[in-house]
Structure formats: structure tokens, C-alpha cells
Amino acid sequence: MTDLNCDQLVELVTDYLDGALDEETERRVADHLVGCDGCTTYVQQIRRTITTLGSAPPADVELSDEARDALLAAFREPPR
Amino acid sequence: MRDQAELPTDAELVDRLRNRDEDAFALVLDAWSGGMARVARSIVSTHASADEVVQDAWLAVVQGIGRFEGRSSLKTWVYRILVNTAKRRAMREGRQVSWSPVAGEDDSPTVDPARFGGPDDRFPGHWLAFPAPWPSPEQDMLAGEVQAHVEVALAELPDRQRVVITLRDVEGYSADEVSSILQISAANQRVLLHRARALVRGKLEEYFVASAATDVGTEARP
Numbered sequence: 001m002t003d004l005n006c007d008q009l010v011e012l013v014t015d016y017l018d019g020a021l022d023e024e025t026e027r028r029v030a031d032h033l034v035g036c037d038g039c040t041t042y043v044q045q046i047r048r049t050i051t052t053l054g055s056a057p058p059a060d061v062e063l064s065d066e067a068r069d070a071l072l073a074a075f076r077e078p079p080r
Numbered sequence: 081m082r083d084q085a086e087l088p089t090d091a092e093l094v095d096r097l098r099n100r101d102e103d104a105f106a107l108v109l110d111a112w113s114g115g116m117a118r119v120a121r122s123i124v125s126t127h128a129s130a131d132e133v134v135q136d137a138w139l140a141v142v143q144g145i146g147r148f149e150g151r152s153s154l155k156t157w158v159y160r161i162l163v164n165t166a167k168r169r170a171m172r173e174g175r176q177v178s179w180s181p182v183a184g185e186d187d188s189p190t191v192d193p194a195r196f197g198g199p200d201d202r203f204p205g206h207w208l209a210f211p212a213p214w215p216s217p218e219q220d221m222l223a224g225e226v227q228a229h230v231e232v233a234l235a236e237l238p239d240r241q242r243v244v245i246t247l248r249d250v251e252g253y254s255a256d257e258v259s260s261i262l263q264i265s266a267a268n269q270r271v272l273l274h275r276a277r278a279l280v281r282g283k284l285e286e287y288f289v290a291s292a293a294t295d296v297g298t299e300a301r302p
Contacts, residue, residue, distance in 0.1 A: 005205025007189065007196040014274035018255055038210035042191075045214060049281045052230055053249035063113045067131065071138050075105045 004032045009039050013046050087111055090154045097145050109138065112155065115251050116162050122246040123166035123239070125173050133169050137162040152260050159261045163243070175239075190278035214288045226284070233283035241276035248273055 004012075009032050015021045016029050033040050063071070087093065087107060096104035113134055120130035120137075140161050148157055197203045217223070234242055247258045259269045 005196070006207050007191070007193065007205045010191045010278075011189070011274070014270055014277060018270070020255070020270065036206075038207035041211045041213055045211060045281050045285070046277055048214065048217075049230075049277055049284060050249050052226060052284070053234075053245065053280065054252060056227060056230070056250055063109065063117075063134070064131075067135050068109060071109060071135060071142070072102060072106060074139055075100065075102060075142050 004028050006032075006036060006039050006042075009033075009036075010042055013043055016043075017046070017050075090150070093154055094145070094148060094150065105142075108154075108158070112158060113138075116159065118250060119159065119162060119243070119246055120166045122234070122242045123163070124170050125175055129169060129173065130166070133166045134162065136169075137165045140165060153257075156257050156260050159247075160263070163261055190275055191282075211285065212289060212292070214284070215292075226287070229283055229287045230280060233280045236283075237276055237279060241272045241279070244269060244272040245276035245280070249277070 009029060012021065012025065012029055016026065019026075021029065033043065088096070088104070093104055093108065097108075116134045116137065117127075117130055120133040121127060124130050124133055137158070141158055144161070148154065152160070195208060197206050197208055201208070234246070237245065243262065244258060247253045247261060248255070253261070255266065255269055255273075258273075259266050262269070264272075
């Protein structure tokens with residue numbers, strides 16, 4: 001077993017966070033992170049990126065009343 | 081996932097929709113249209129056409145509910161119709177959403193290789209300088225500005241990457257659900273998500289580094 005380099009680790013982050021790595025590789029990633037502040041920061045920043053994306057304020061994306069009424073009408077009498 | 085908790089089970093919803101229960105239709109319409117509009121906006125060119133895509137997708141759902149076989153969740157099925165409607169619309173607008181892999185998309189590095197030691201450096205493949213820590217969200221007085229930078233970064237992503245990261249990280253779908261909605265392989269989904277996240281992180285890094293430099297400049301003045 002060889003140690004991972006940082007430039008290899010950064011390409012495994014997504015699979016690591018998804019739990020999609022095989023057991024052996026996952027252990028190598030975890031071992032590397034224990035000893036590497038740079039990669040630990042990188043993974044934290046990817047996590048932060050994900051939470052920032054997930055906390056996007058709801059944009060103005062509601063259906064207009066008009067569109068909503070039209071769709072409900074179409075639901076009542078679907079086009080044949 | 082947003083709003084999902086308040087809805088009846090899929091089995092009940094599908095049953096009620098097939099029996100033309102208008103209250104059930106209003107429930108899903110109100111719960112899902114916002115998220116659908118965000119996803120549509122990641123595929124078509126304008127907000128107005130995204131809104132039309134959402135409406136067209138719902139019309140297709142109304143007509144097609146009898147054909148829903150329950151092999152995926154109802155929401156996944158609705159989103160698949162949405163994505164297909166949006167792709168057709170994008171094509172009509174002359175905007176090609178290419179779903180086949182782009183050259184270099186699978187294996188080129190997502191972090192600038194210049195940030196790691198080369199073969200002659202003391203630690204080949206290791207950070208030459210660690211990524212600078214970011215201010216914690218609590219310290220960060222400009223959350224709105226961070227969000228604005230994320231929006232810009234999303235807009236700049238290649239189309240397929242933007243759709244995948246919107247579904248995964250903005251809308252909160254699982255990897256399996258995103259593969260199913262977009263009808264792409266699990267491996268392809270991961271590659272697109274990985275590249276998209278690395279690019280958005282890179283944009284945030286640029287922003288934080290630039291604002292840290294400004295802060296230092298301010299403090300240095302008498």
C-alpha cells in the first residue's frame with residue numbers, strides 16, 4: 001500500500017463524501033487526512049461549498065397565480 | 081428534501097392524482113414548482129422560458145400520470161419529465177445541452193497542478209502552500225455576498241455540471257436520484273458533480289482570498 005499524495009486526494013473527495021470509495025481507498029483517504037492540514041482544509045472547504053449551495057435563499061421561483069389556476073383547470077379537464 | 085415531509089406517501093398521491101383529486105394536485109404543484117423552476121433555469125436561457133418549461137412539464141404530468149409505473153419515486157418521475165422538457169426547449173433556443181462527456185472532463189485535474197510539488201520538489205504531489213482557511217460562517221459578515229458569488233460560479237459552469245450540482249447540492253437529491261432523473265450513469269454523475277464542486281470551491285476561494293487581502297490593506301492604514 002502506498003500513501004496518497006495531496007493531488008490524488010483532492011480528486012477522491014466527492015467519492016469520499018458520498019461513501020462511494022472501496023474500503024481500502026477510503027482508509028487511505030482517512031489516514032492521509034489525519035496527517036495533512038492542507039487536505040483537511042480542502043475537504044472542509046468542499047463541505048462548506050456544499051452547505052452554501054444548499055442554503056441558497058429561495059429565489060423568486062413560485063408559480064404565478066395565473067399559471068397555477070391554468071394548471072389546476074387543466075388538471076380538472078385534461079386535454080384528451 | 082424540501083417540502084417532501086408534508087406530502088402524503090407516493091402511493092396515496094398517485095392514487096389521488098389518478099382519481100383527479102384537485103387538492104392532491106395543488107399539494108404537489110405548490111411543493112415542487114419552486115425547485116423545478118430552479119432546475120429548469122439551470123438548463124434554459126431565461127427565467128421566463130424556465131417558468132414555461134415548468135408549466136409544460138406539469139401539463140405533461142397531468143396527461144401522463146396514468147402511465148406512471150412507480151419504478152422511481154413520483155417526484156423523480158416528475159423531475160425527469162421536467163428535465164426532458166427543458167432540454168427540448170433549450171435545443172429550440174439554439175442552446176445545445178450536450179450530455180456526452182466533454183474532452184478532458186473525465187480525468188484532467190480539478191485543482192491547479194501548480195499548487196502541488198513537482199517531481200523535483202521535496203514533497204512531490206503535496207501542497208506547496210496549504211489552502212488558506214476561510215472565515216467561519218459566523219465570522220462572515222457578508223453571507224449575501226458569498227451567495228452572490230456562488231450564483232455567478234453556477235452560471236459559469238458547463239451546462240451538465242450546473243444541472244448536476246443544482247440537483248445534488250441545491251435541491252438535495254441523492255446520487256441515485258440524480259442519475260435516474262438525468263438518465264446518466266452513476267460514474268458520469270460523480271465526475272460531473274466532482275468537477276462542479278471543485279470549480280465552485282475555487283470561485284469561493286478567489287473571493288475569500290481577495291477579501292482577506294482587502295481587510296489586511298484596511299488594517300494597515302493608520
